[in-house]
Ligand SMILES: CSCCC(=O)C(=O)COP(=O)(O)O
C-alpha cells in the first residue's frame with residue numbers, strides 16, 4: 138500500500154511519476170485568487186461579447202447553460218439561471234456573467250467554468266497581462282525529476298488543461314512545459330474522487346504506487362492514496378493550514394523531492410553526514426535559488442506553530458539518505474522573497490504572501506533537526522575556560538559565515554550545478570566548480586555559531602558576578618570607612634565632653650578639692666571621698682532613725698513633761714522653729730559615741746535652750762539668754778572669724794566664692810535630704826542664729842586687738858585659702874557649737890579650720906575630716922560635721938549670704 142511511510146525520500150525512491158497540483162502546490166493561491174479569478178470576472182462580459190460567435194464560446198456557453206440547469210434540478214443554493222439560446226445575446230451574456238461570478242465566488246471547480254476562465258485568461262496571457270506564477274523550487278524540481286531516467290511529470294488541476302498550459306508555458310520561471318509530460322483536469326474526474334487518480338494512472342500507463350501526487354488539499358491526497366497513489370502535502374505560505382495529524386509527508390519545497398539515487402557516490406563517500414546535504418543540494422540544483430534567497434525570509438522553523446504542522450515529515454535518520462530532506466528544504470525555503478520581483482512582472486498587484494511560505498506551517502522537525510546537528514557537532518562540552526575562545530571563534534565564525542554566505546551567494550549564482558545551469562541557461566559549457574561551498578553548510582555553521590554565542594553568553598552571565606565583586610568590595614570598604622569616620626567623630630565628641638567641666642564626674646572633683654583642702658597627707662583623697670559618700674549614706678539612714686526616735690522621744694517627754702519644763706519648752710521651741718531641732722531632741726538619746734551632724738548642730742540650740750532654761754526663760758526669752766550665756770570661747774572664735782574675714786584679701790574672695798560654690802554644689806545634694814526640714818525651720822533658726830551672731834558680734838567688738846592677735850596664731854595664712862574661707866563661712870553660723878563634737882586631739886584652730894572647711898563642700902569636709910590628725914575620729918564624725926556645717930551654710934545661703942560675714946565686717 139502507498140504511503141506506508143512518511144519518509145518522503147523513501148517514497149521518492151519508489152515513484153517515477155510526479156503528479157502535481159497547481160494552486161497551492163506549484164503556484165500560489167493568491168495568484169489564482171487575486172490575479173486569475175479577478176481577471177476572469179472583469180473580462181467575462183467583454184470576452185463573451187467579443188467572442189460570442191466563436192466556437193469555443195458557443196461550446197462553453199452551452200456547457201454553462203447545461204450546468205445551470207443541472208444545478209437548478211439539484212436545487213443548488215444560489216444557482217443562477219442562464220437564459221436559453223432563444224434569449225437575446227445581451228440577456229444570455231448577462232445571465233452568463235451572473236452565473237460565472239456566482240460560481241467563482243463559490244470557487245466551484247466546474248469544468249465549464251474553468252473552460253471559460255481559461256479562454257478569458259488566454260487573452261490575458263496573450264496580451265501579456267498575465268504570467269503564470271510558480272514557486273522558484275518548481276522548475277529545479279521538475280528538471281531534477283525529469284533528469285532521472287523514466288521519471289515523468291504530470292499536472293492534475295481543476296484548472297482547465299488550457300489554463301494549465303498557459304500558466305506553465307508562460308510562467309514566472311519561464312516555459313516549464315518542457316518538464317511536463319501531460320495534463321489532467323476535471324474532465325478525468327474530480328480531484329477528491331479516488332477514481333480520478335486511478336484513471337490518471339491508467340491513462341499514464343503506470344501503476345498507482347509508481348505515482349507521487351503532491352497537493353495542498355488533504356482530501357485530494359486521501360483520494361489519491363485511496364487509489365494506491367503516494368501522496369504528500371505541500372505547505373506554502375498562504376495555503377490553508379494543514380491538520381496537525383495528517384498522515385502525509387509535508388513538503389515545504391519541491392526541492393525535498395531530490396532523488397537520493399542521484400547523489401554522486403564519490404561525494405557521498407567522501408563527505409560526512411552533514412556534508413552529504415551539500416551533495417543533495419547540488420544535485421537538486423538548489424544553489425541557484427538559495428543564492429539569492431534573503432535570509433530574513435528564510436522560513437524559521439521556530440516560528441511555525443506546532444499545532445499547524447502535521448507530523449508527517451519523518452525525523453531524518455542518521456544515515457546519509459535521511460538527512461537531505463530537511464536540509465534541502467531549509468535551503469530552498471529561503472527562496473520565496475526572491476520571487477517578489479519576478480512576481481511583480483506578472484502580478485500587477487501581488488500579494489505579499491503569495492510566495493513566502495506560511496510561517497505558521499514551518500515544520501517542527503526542522504527545529505529538532507537543527508538542534509540535533511548543532512549538538513552533535515559542538516559536542517557542547519565546552520569548558521568555562523574557553524569562553525573567550527569560543528566567543529572569538531563564534532564571532533569569527535559569524536563573520537566568516539556572513540562573508541562566506543555572501544560570497545557563496547554571489548559565487549553560487551555563477552557556479553550552480555551543471556545540470557541546473559544547463560537547464561536554466563541552456564549553456565552546457567558553463568563552468569561548474571566542484572568545490573563550491575554549499576549553502577547548507579553555511580546555514581549550519583551559522584546555527585552552530587549562534588548556539589555557541591548563546592552558550593558563551595550564558596557563561597559570561599555566570600562570570601559577571603566575579604567581575605562585580607570588586608565593586609561590591611569597594612562599596613563595603615566605603616561603608617566601613619564611613620562607619621569608622623562616624624565612630625571617630627563620636628569618640629572626639631566624647632573626648633570633648635570629657636574636657637567639658639560640666640561633665641566632670643563629681644568624684645574626681647571631690648578628690649581634687651579634697652587634696653587641696655587636706656591639711657595632712659595622712660589620708661588618701663580617694664579614701665576621703667569614699668568616706669564622704671559612706672557618710673552620706675549613713676546620714677540618710679540616721680536621719681530616718683532620728684525621725685523615728687524623735688517620735689518616740691516626744692512621747693516620752695510628754696510623759697516627763699512635769700519633770701522637765703525646760704525640755705518641754707525646748708520641744709516647743711523646736712517644734713515651732715525648725716524640724717532639725719526635732720533631731721536635736723533625738724540627739725539627746727543618741728549616744729555620744731555616735732554623734733551625728735544634726736546632733737552637733739542641735740547641741741548649739743540645745744545648749745542655748747538649756748541655758749535659757751536655767752534662767753527659766755521661755756523660748757522668746759532664750760535669745761537674750763543665748764547672747765548672755767555665750768561662752769568666752771565662742772566669742773573668741775567669732776571674733777577670730779570676723780578678723781579673718783576682715784583680713785582676708787580680696788583676692789581670696791573669689792576663691793571663697795568658688796569654694797562656696799563647690800560647697801553649694803555638695804550642699805544641694807545634701808539639701809535634698811534635709812530640704813523639707815530646713816525650709817520649715819529656716820526662719821526660726823535664722824532668727825536665732827542672727828541673734829546669736831549679733832550677740833557674739835557685740836561681745837567681740839570691744840576686743841579687736843585680741844582678735845588680731847589671735848588671727849596670726851590660730852588662723853595663719855599658711856592654711857589653704859579655702860580653709861580660711863570655709864572657716865569664715867562655717868564660723869559665721871556654726872560657731873563653736875561643733876567644736877565640742879570634734880575630737881580634742883586637734884587644736885581648736887585646727888578644728889575650726891576643719892569645720893569651716895566642711896562648709897565648702899565634701900572635699901572641705903573631707904579635708905577637715907582628714908581631720909587631719911584625727912583619723913580615729915572616723916568618717917562618721919566627719920560626715921556629721923559636714924552635714925551640720927552644710928545645714929548652717931544653708932541658713933547662710935538662704936539668708937543674704939553676706940550677712941554673717943558682712944555684718945561683723947561692717948560692724
Ligand atoms: C490552472 S491555473 C488556475 C487554477 C484553478 O483555476 C484552480 O481552480 C486551481 O485548482 P487546483 O486544482 O489547481 O488547486
Ligand SMILES: [Mg+2]
Pocket residue numbers: 158159160161162352353354
Ligand atoms: Mg490546489
